[in-house]
């Protein structure tokens with residue numbers, strides 16, 4: 183009934199509309215949203231679940247490049263930050279969010295990424311193996327409820343000893359992409 187594929191170039195407006203329906207207008211002011219602003223997601227990790235019959239976007243998830251730690255001693259490590267994950271409100275609680283999450287984490291591992299962080303409801307993300315303890319010594323560049331800030335190791339030990347500031351490192355989005363996104367939201 184659904185196919186998980188890379189988001190198409192013309193699907194940004196539909197994805198933003200879905201995110202508005204799922205999260206409401208306050209979503210742009212969260213620390214994680216500010217970190218994503220003006221950046222491109224990691225290659226191959228903008229995923230949507232499309233209905234096979236109508237090709238409509240039913241769910242979306244994207245992952246973004248970040249660096250963990252201040253890097254003053256050259257010890258910053260590469261990671262991915264996941265979000266937002268959202269399922270169209272009319273299609274929630276049928277396993278689609280879980281399917282998209284597992285697909286995204288498997289794809290990230292296949293692409294050689296080592297760990298993923300996110301800010302979200304622990305009661306939902308713990309089923310995939312996310313733990314707040316793995317992000318306990320990291321901090322984001324803005325307010326966040328610490329228990330909602332979680333990590334997951336694609337490679338065992340990849341978050342061991344990670345500490346310090348998390349900063350976005352993905353490629354900058356061309357200005358035209360930014361203005362189209364602003365129009366779409």
Ligand SMILES: CC(C)(COP(=O)(O)OP(=O)(O)OC[C@H]1O[C@@H](n2cnc3c(N)ncnc32)[C@H](O)[C@@H]1OP(=O)(O)O)[C@@H](O)C(=O)NCCC(=O)NCCS
Pocket residue numbers: 204205267268269270273274275276277278279280281301302303305306
């Ligand atoms: C969160 C979300 C992605 C989950 O996707 P989904 O397809 O609806 O959920 P799934 O079918 O994968 O999983 C359903 C289970 O997750 C639970 N669940 C759903 N949203 C949850 C949440 N925010 N917190 C805790 N548990 C949640 C359901 O109670 C259900 O539990 P059960 O398996 O014990 O019955 C989706 O509901 C969504 O987009 N919500 C709006 C955005 C949001 O609230 N995000 C909060 C997480 S940061």
